[in-house]
Amino acid sequence: MKKLADCKEEIHSCSKCGLCQAVCPLYKITGNDCTVSKGHFIMLRGLLKGELKMSKTIKRYLDMCLKCNACTKFCPSGIDVTEIVALAKAEYFKISKKEKIKSFILKQLINCLNITKIFVKKRKSKQFTKKIIYFGGCGSRVEGNQHIIKILNTMDTEVITPDFDCCGFPFFVRGDFDNFKEYMDKFYSITEKYGDYDIVVNCATCEKTLKSYVKWGGKEIKIKNVTEYIRENNLKPELKKPHTVTFHKPCNMDNFEDAKWILENTKNLEYIEMKGFDSCCGLEGITNFKERKVMSKLFKQKHNNIKSTGAKTVLTSCLACKITLLLFSCGKYQVQDLVAFLAKNVKE
Ligand code: SF4
Numbered sequence: 125m126k127k128l129a130d131c132k133e134e135i136h137s138c139s140k141c142g143l144c145q146a147v148c149p150l151y152k153i154t155g156n157d158c159t160v161s162k163g164h165f166i167m168l169r170g171l172l173k174g175e176l177k178m179s180k181t182i183k184r185y186l187d188m189c190l191k192c193n194a195c196t197k198f199c200p201s202g203i204d205v206t207e208i209v210a211l212a213k214a215e216y217f218k219i220s221k222k223e224k225i226k227s228f229i230l231k232q233l234i235n236c237l238n239i240t241k242i243f244v245k246k247r248k249s250k251q252f253t254k255k256i257i258y259f260g261g262c263g264s265r266v267e268g269n270q271h272i273i274k275i276l277n278t279m280d281t282e283v284i285t286p287d288f289d290c291c292g293f294p295f296f297v298r299g300d301f302d303n304f305k306e307y308m309d310k311f312y313s314i315t316e317k318y319g320d321y322d323i324v325v326n327c328a329t330c331e332k333t334l335k336s337y338v339k340w341g342g343k344e345i346k347i348k349n350v351t352e353y354i355r356e357n358n359l360k361p362e363l364k365k366p367h368t369v370t371f372h373k374p375c376n377m378d379n380f381e382d383a384k385w386i387l388e389n390t391k392n393l394e395y396i397e398m399k400g401f402d403s404c405c406g407l408e409g410i411t412n413f414k415e416r417k418v419m420s421k422l423f424k425q426k427h428n429n430i431k432s433t434g435a436k437t438v439l440t441s442c443l444a445c446k447i448t449l450l451l452f453s454c455g456k457y458q459v460q461d462l463v464a465f466l467a468k469n470v471k472e
């Protein structure tokens with residue numbers, strides 16, 4: 125596996141132009157150089173040169189990064205910030221007993237989510253023309269995979285649902301690469317048992333993680349988001365009754381166009397784009413209680429933007445975003461997964 129030292133060239137390619145400061149939602153609130161990529165790379169250069177030692181303070185600033193990728197998209201040097209921050213955190217993970225205990229607890233929680241698999245209803249088998257493999261991820265299990273499967277079946281598609289586990293993202297972002305690799309290997313050992321079908325995934329974060337496996341030594345695989353599949357199949361559903369919704373684009377969703385196409389082509393659905401629809405929900409605030417003052421400002425911005433649309437439902441495509449939005453909705457609006465919402469409200 126790659127190490128922080130392998131990214132030396134990339135870290136040194138930061139020209140300190142400061143463009144990341146202009147787009148970083150966190151920097152806009154803190155005004156602190158250490159909380160944005162430019163400052164992270166200055167610290168990491170110091171680490172690599174041996175002038176600085178990995179410490180709780182450096183880890184704190186790395187933890188504050190929202191992994192929203194806003195700076196990556198604008199960085200003229202094209203530096204993959206999320207990857208470098210994860211590799212830097214791996215250096216801390218190696219020396220911290222506390223981080224290892226936290227990872228262990230997280231793994232047990234994910235295992236508990238896996239138990240919910242038994243509640244997924246098996247649909248009657250029928251002859252379908254198309255076939256795909258569905259990666260539900262631990263997140264989609266909470267939402268209810270059966271909703272996504274129902275929509276896929278509508279498109280004359282047989283859905284194979286292997287016993288997949290977590291994609292490993294929660295461990296990747298913590299710098300726990302041993303567990304990340306374990307989930308990645310598990311994914312490949314499961315997919316090898318099935319044919320060469322497209323793998324369809326609902327959660328934007330799972331999708332991004334599965335696509336990133338190639339970078340970490342995994343083989344190339346065909347991954348598609350369910351929104352892309354819906355658009356490809358030109359499915360234009362009609363809802364039972366009119367709904368007005370807005371949409372929060374998860375930072376990990378690379379292609380919003382497919383979700384937008386669905387929002388604009390579903391009958392009986394009015395879509396109102398909110399201000400800052402693509403800005404980070406501030407998820408890190410949930411786990412990063414030490415920074416709750418800063419993070420609560422991000423939540424407030426998002427909350428106000430949702431409220432000002434007047435929509436009673438906000439849709440999204442990532443479980444982590446959904447939980448964040450739900451926690452701060454204060455009952456003012458409903459938060460639902462886009463495809464699950466379609467499945468629940470579609471005219472049969
Ligand atoms: S935008 Fe990229 S090159 Fe410019 S300071 Fe930020 S990380 Fe460095």
Ligand code: SF4
Pocket residue numbers: 144147148149150151159160161188189190191192193194195196205206
């Ligand atoms: S990933 Fe987001 S929060 Fe992190 S430094 Fe870049 S813009 Fe800021």
